[in-house]
Each structure stands twice: as C-alpha cells, then as structure tokens.
Amino acid sequence: MTISMYQASVPVFRRGLTQCAAILAKAEAHAAARGFDPAILLASRLAPDMFPLARQVQIATDGARGAAARLAGAELPDPEAEDFAVFNRGVRHAFPAGEESFPQLAARIAAALSYLDGLAPDRIDGAEDRPVAVTMGGRTRHFTGLPFLLHYALPNFHFHIVLAYAILRHSGVDLGKQDYEGPAVYTAG
Template sequence: MTLSMHGAAVPPLARSLNNLSGILAKAAAHAEARGIDPAVLLQARLYPDMFPLVRQVQIATDIARRGLARLAGVESTAMDDNEASFEELIGRIKATLASLEGFLPEQIDGSETKPIELTIRSETLHFSGQSFLLFFVLPNVYFHVTTAYDILRHNGVELGKRDFLGEP
C-alpha cells in the first residue's frame, strides 16, 4: 500500500492540532481551578530567549496551514496573531483544522517532486514537496506542539503522554 501525500500530511497534522486543542483546554481548566491568571500561562516560556506559549500555538498552526497550501499551490488564508486567551487559541486551531480538512486529496497528491522554495530570514531553502512535508512541515509542527506541551507541563498543568499523542 502506498501512502499518499495527503494521507501523510492531513491526518497527522490534524491529530497533533486536535491534541494541542485538548491540552489548551486542560490548561484553561487548570488556571481556573487554581485561580491563576491565564495570561501567566499564555505568556510562559521554557527559557527567556524562547517564544511564549501563545506564539508556539500560532507558529504550529501557521506552519500546518501554510505548508499544505504551498503543497497544493494555493494561497494560504491569513490569520492575525492577536490571540489573548485559551479560547481564542483553541478557535485558531479550529480554523486551521477547517483549512486542512478543506484540502482535497487531488490537491496534495502528486506534489512529491514539486519544487518548493521557502525564504526564511535571508536564506532560501529548496525542497521537493515530499522533503518539504517530511523534513520541514511535520517536524516544525511537532516541535511547536511539543514546546507548548512542555511549557504547560513545566507550569504544573497535569498532562501526560496520552494528552500529547491522543487516543489510539
């Protein structure tokens, strides 16, 4: 059986983002139950030179949404980076999931050898569609979802591996 580009992209991205949404819901409940100002968690960082939780979620959703749009050869929907609550971050994830689920297999499949150029700061990276998905999009989304999880876990939110991985 062959794994299509759509199959390699949409289900794992959707699963990670759905799990992130659940993690954020647990964080909101944690803050409420303990009388913690949600802004404390939303602006928490693992280290001073790292992005806070809010930005980790924004980046994860941007990379997923923009990555699939690039593979499909369409313009990505823009999102403002103005979320200031757990509810707004969860809404951003829901909007990203709707965008991902809107891509039909025929829009993504066949993009394995599509040349992808991505300029980051002053460097232009060159990928095939498959290497872009496997070595840029998926690892970046996983990195930022993991970092969001770690920030919240470090700040006392009761999370476990199942929260990150989701139900089998």
C-alpha cells in the same frame, strides 16, 4: 501498502492540532481550578530566550496551514503571508499581535483545522516532486514536496506542538503522554 502525501500530511497536522486544542482546554481548566489568571500560562516559556506558549501555538497553526497549502499548490495571498508562514521566521522576526486568551487560541486552531479540511486529497497526492517555495524576509528557500514534508514541515510542526505540551507540563498542568499522542489509532488483533 503505500502512503500518500495527503495521508502523511493533513491527517498528521489535524491530529497534532486537535491534541493541542485538548491540551490548551486542560490548561485553561487548570488555571480556573487554581484561581489564577490564564494569561500567566499563555506567557510561560521554558527558557528566557524561547517563544512563550501562545506563540508556539501560533507558529504550529501557521506552519500546518502553510505547509499543506504549499503541498497543494494553493495560491497564497502573499509569499510571506503570516497565517501561511512555515516555521523558521528567525529570532528577530516581528510577529503580528497574537492571541491573548485560551478561547482565541482555540479559534485559531479551529480556523487552521477548517482550512485543512478544505484541502481535497487529490490536491496534495502526487506532490512528492512538486516545487515548494518558502519565502521569509525576502529570502526564498526551494524544496520539492517530499523532502519539504518529511525533513522540514513535520519536524518543525511537532517541535512547536511538543513545546506547547512541555511548557504546560512544566507549569503544573496535569498532562501525560496520552494527552500529546491522543487516542490510539491501532486496530485490535
């Protein structure tokens, strides 16, 4: 069996973002059930020098969209377009104003999923050797498709999704491993 670049990217990004949306819905319900402002969770972080929950989700959605766009060879509105950024923006990066509510984060995830759904497999399949450029702060990093996906995009994507999970779990939201993994994709045998 072979796996295509599309199968290794878009469905993986979709699954992670879908699970992230479910985790955020649980967090919003948690805040409502306990009667506290959900903004407290959105601003939560595990350490003083790390990004808060809302920023972790922003980076994951931008990264999934940006990685898939680059693998598809899609023309970006700007090489440094924020909504197509790919992860390493640097500690001193000035982020645009972000979402301030769980419904706004849900809409951001839905927009990223919609973008991913618009990418046909034939636009990404065969991208193993496609040149991929990631520009940040005027500095461009050059990759080819397969190493970009396996060694840069996917690890960074999962890092930010798992941090969102960990921040919420640490904040007392009733989450387990299944919330992160989602439904099983194996076949009964």
